[in-house]
Amino acid sequence: MGRPLKEWFSFLAAIAVWALIGRGVLETGLVHPIALAVVWLIGFVWIVGYIAAGPRDADRLLIVWLGSLAGTVAVALLVVAAIS
Numbered sequence: 001m002g003r004p005l006k007e008w009f010s011f012l013a014a015i016a017v018w019a020l021i022g023r024g025v026l027e028t029g030l031v032h033p034i035a036l037a038v039v040w041l042i043g044f045v046w047i048v049g050y051i052a053a054g055p056r057d058a059d060r061l062l063i064v065w066l067g068s069l070a071g072t073v074a075v076a077l078l079v080v081a082a083i084s
Contacts, residue, residue, distance in 0.1 A: 015044070042062065042066070
């Protein structure tokens with residue numbers, strides 16, 4: 001099996017397991033769905049980075065992604081404050 005195919009199957013398996021974990025936690029009712037969605041999305045981005053490039057690059061991808069997300073929220077809040 002070639003490397004791209006192996007990475008594809010690794011990705012599918014990891015996402016399937018991650019989705020099942022999220023579903024299990026959601027069905028227990030112990031966690032608010034929005035909180036679970038945030039954690040699930042962050043985990044998804046890290047898993048994709050890990051499969052694509054390894055753990056160090058996955059950490060960097062997550063830091064850059066969260067930083068850009070925080071910057072976007074900050075700018076949006078400034079725009080909303082300036083408009084209203």
